Every structure is written in C-alpha cells, then in structure tokens.
Amino acid sequence: MNNRIKVLLVDDEAWTRDIVKTFGDWDSLNMVIIGEADDGMEALKLIEELEPQVVITDMRMPGVDGVRLLEVLNKRFPDIKSVVVSGYDDFQYAKHAVRFQAVDYLLKPVDPAELNAALLKCKEQVEAAQMSLNVLGLDVDVSYLLSPFKTRLRSYYNELNHEGVETVLNQLRAELDSKAAKAVMKSSKLEQVAQELLLLLKELMDVNSQSADSLKFSYESSTFASSGGTTAFLRVCYGHMLDQLIKMRKFKNKLNLEEVRKFMDTHYAEPITLEQLARSFYVSKEYLSKSFKQEYRQNITDYLLNLRMVKAKEWLLDESIPIKAIAEMAGYEDVTYFYRVFKKHFGIAPGEMRKNSEV
Template sequence: MIKVLLVDDESWNRDIVRTFGAWAELGMEIAGEAEDGREALRLISELSPHIVITDMRMPGADGVMLMNNLHERNPEIKVIVVSGYDDFKYARNALRYGAVDYLLKPIDPKELNAVLDKCRRELEEAGRGQSIYALDIDVSLWLSSYKQRMRVHFNELNAEGVNSVLQGIGRELEHEGVKGPGVFRQAASEMLLLLKELIRGNGLEEDLLKAEIPHTALASAESVSAYLTELYEASLEQLIGQRKFKNKLNLEEVRLYIDGHFAEAVTLDGLARAFFVSKEYLSKVFKQEYGCNVTDYILGLRMDKAREWLADENIPIKTVAELAGYEDVGYFYRVFKKHFGVAPGEMRKQKSGLKMSNPEG
C-alpha cells in the first residue's frame, strides 16, 4: 500500500483531498494528517510515507520549511504542492526543491487523481531503477491553460480546437526545449494523463494508450506534438463515431454529461455540436423532457451546489464561486442573489443562525 500524508492547517482542505482521492483504486491509503510542517516532519519519521500532499501557507512551520527539509533528508518522497493562484510566486521557489507536481485551489477531483496516478507510476518506475525527471513548475503552469481549453474542445468534438491546442503546445515546447529532454517528457506525460481522463469520462476504450512513451516521440518539440496529435485525433475519432451513429439522441446521456461538467464552460451550442443535433432541436426536446431549458438546468445545478458548499463556513465564498464554475466572484454574487433573493454571505449568516438556534439539528 502506498502511504500518503496530508499537510494543511485547515481541516476542510484535508477533508476535500480525503473525499476526492480514489485511494483504494490507486492502491493508496492516508497514513496520517498534520496541521503544519513541524508536525508533518514528526509524522514522516514515524510513518515513512511515500507521498506528501502539502499546502504552502500555514502558520508556524509552512510548506517551504517542510519542502526544504524533505529535499535534504527524504528526497525519495513524492511531494504534491497545493497552492492558490495568489501563492504561486511564493510556491515556485519551494517547488525547485523537488516537488513532483502541484494542484491549484480549488482542487479538481479528476486532477487530484491524475496526479496521484502519476506519482504511483513514478514510484513503480523508481522501484525498477528507471530515472525520473523532476517537474518544471513553469511548464505545468502554461500547460494548465491549454488543458482547460482541451477539455472543452475534446468533449464538444471540436477537432479544429483540439489541433489548435496541440499546435500551441508544440510552439511552447520549441522555446522550452533548451531546458532538456525532461520538459518534453513532462509535457507528453501530463497531456497523456489528461487524455486518459477524457477517454474514461466519455466511456471510450483505452487500448490506444500505451504504458510507456516511445523514446522517438521525445526527440524534439515537433515529435512530441506529432505523437500527441496522433493519439488525440484517434480518440476523438472514436468518440465521434460513438455519438454520431446512434439511432437517436439519448437525453439521459446529455443530462448526465451536464451533471458531470456543470462547472466547466458548458453551452447549448457546445452540447448540440457534441451530440450531433441542432441547438434548436436539443433545446426543444430537453425542455419537453425536463421542464426547463438547458441554460436554466446548468444554472440550477451550479446554484444548488453553491448553496450546499456555503453551508460549510470553512470554505471561503471565493472558493465556492470557483467550485461552481465562476471565475468572476462579483458575477457569482449577482447571479446567486438573483436566483435565491439573498447574497451568498447573507445566506451563510442565515444558515449559521439556524444552527446556533438548533444545535442538535
């Protein structure tokens, strides 16, 4: 069993990681939890974890101190950093001390499990004596924006958009290639992890993906781009065939797709393109079946989830907005108030008042 240690001073952040991780499936267990770097170092000496997931900003002994110590004493431990956008500059120096990967807050379950799976494979490879390349955090940062666009384009069957993303990655790698072959391997590995996520999410066969990336695919930026393009195009073609040649539109499939992607940039136009129907037809039959149009259904999902997360006072309202799919917090406030008649903060106060007046309920 691969042992994992969680390090974060906020219990709700640890709860999120504990809840979202596919521990049993990945052959992992949470061996312990710590609230700061000093407690983490004590537990590391007792538990000997294989992976440490740590926040950066913590009172007392923070993530920087912890990573400095791990770099010197336990370089074999895989470290996953949790960081917000505002903390990125602060986190970057620490990442140079050997972090395997990082997660941006709010944590996405799919990204968490993809990173954990990557750590698992690296631990297995290290056990077989294969060399592991250190993560270049700058590469991961610029890749993250391409990944966001790729998710939307792939799920909407937008072949032109998928190719555009891969071409952009190829151009970036032309500049980054001076850092050495590790950059090519990292970009290829991260984009293959994303493709695996997309394949599983759409119920496709994983036969196209091989366990190892061929050495010839890592020879240059051009070869990385060509390798990824071949795999993404083949997978997209498989998904198009799966959806295009169905006898009729399965509305339940559409609804389940929305349920799984409501926090992303899901639109009526994108859904219509993804399921090979006109947006007018999709809008009409969806409303007939579910009693509301697609846009209102997505809004309802986002608002219900936001209300649920607001009940936990430890989750900042800004994080609630991001989890519900709103990057602009001001816009989230306006939409929420229009939907429920009260602002997010006011609803939180009301719920808090109810709990205080009824502590057993």
C-alpha cells in the same frame, strides 16, 4: 523509507485518521504515513516541511477546510496526489472538489477495499510520473510551459472538439519554436513534451472509459528531433483516440434527454455551453434546445443556472466553506459575477442569506 511513497493524513477527527491508518495496506503498497494534521493550515505547513506525495484529507475542518486545501494543492503542488474522505452530508461538494484534481473521494465510514483501491490509484500515478522523470530527466520549465496547453487540451477532448485539439497542438508547435521556448528546450526536452501530453491523454481516456490498451503508437528515433515531429506525433495520438471516443458516443445514435440532464447534474461546475452539449450528443443546438424545453418545461440555460444556485444555497448553510469557494464549486471563477447572479436569482446577497440563516 526513502523509497516509499510518503502520505500525509489531514482530518480534525483523530479517530478517522486512526481508521485510515489501520485499514491502509501501507507495506504492500510501498507507502508510509509521514505526518498528520488537524486542519488545512497545519497540513500546508507540513507539506512544505515533509514533501508528501499523497494527501488524504477530510472536507469539513475548522480554519482552512478541505476545499481550500485541495485548491492550494492544485495550484502550488500539482504533483501531489490527493484523496478526499467525506461525511455523507459533505458528499455533493466533496464530489465537485474532484475538479481540483483529487484522485478519488471516499465516504465515511471508510470502506477498507475502497481506501486501498484509491491508494493503489495514487501509487500507480506517482510511479508513472517517477518513471517518466527518471527516463527523461525533469525540466520544470518545460512542465510550466505546457501547463496552459494541458488545460485547453483537457477541455477540448472532453467536448469531443477535434478542431480545438488541433488548434492547441498547432499553437504548441508555434510556442516551442518561439525564442523564449528555444531557450528552455535547448537541452532537447521534446521527449518530455511528448511524455507529459501522452500521460494527459491516458488520464482523459480513463475519464471517458476508453481502454488504455489502444494507446500504443509506433515512432522513429527522429520523431522527437523537432517540434514539428513531436506535435505531429501528438496530433496522430490525440486524433486517433478522439475518433474512437466519438464512435463510442455515436453508437448510441439517439438523443437521450435524461443523459443530457444527468451530464449537467454532474458537470455543472464546468463551463458548459449549449454548443458543447450539442456537439457531445451529436445533435443540432436548435434541436437539443427545443427538445429539452419540451421535456423539462425550461431551457438548458435556466436549468443549469437553477441547479448552480440551489447547490450554492445549500453550501452557504455551512459556515466553514468560504463564499469564494462556493462560487468556484458552482462554476463561477468570477466571485463578483457570482454575487450578482445569486442576488438576482434569490433577491438577496450570499452573505446576507448566510447571516439570516444564523438567526
């Protein structure tokens, strides 16, 4: 059991946990279930105690629900892989809980093939991380230092923003050369910097349907002897794969407004801007804005706002979802701002709407 990947099941329905236990190919995947929890609060206690590497969680549970549990996992236990199991009615907000880095989401009733495919993804990611740490030696200070740079790289890469990626890597070099970072890097952990950011690049390629086979770059033993050599290597890797992605997108070469609309329908919880959309679909802001309004009789900003408000209104009907979580799932990090926008849109505050729906 010591070498097996540890899994925690979280669901207030015992029969769902039993189905997952029955359908999972635990032995062949080298996994073992080390605990079960009825809600998110109990799950967090067991996570502290049992240190699982994978958490399979329902979304609708009493007390601390799946949305909140995933949020805490993402912030406090980023190395834990999570899989969402959701009922049909939960599908929309379960899907957007993936923004808290869930590996996959499954609909109830659980399909055995889909369950084991999700578990295999978790196994591969856990083993890849273990291999990296075994080879390089884990330095949590290095990982902590990289965290904000990873967030920005993820955003710029998905926006096809070459200049943004370059800027982040240049800022990383400056940070690695700073006095504070030199204290962290004194034991030569630049290889870990490269490895962690290459793992991020592979993740970004997967999200954008790029082949991982093309992620092969040669380097010399001296490449990681300095921050300059390390970041130069990463610039080549990110630049090459970003060029490849841009060519993939440009190949379509004609603006498809339905694709633009579907992109917003899928990514509305993210900080989408007109500039980002125009860059991603290779047209000017003016042309995109004019074409979208002609086709859908409203501008992009209004379409996005209405989409977020409709989703937020739906989620308010479920009392188990905290309003703060609803704001975040609708794309608003600032809850106060969400309250203002919601009230302006519907003429009533979120809390009042929820209270009135109970009558």
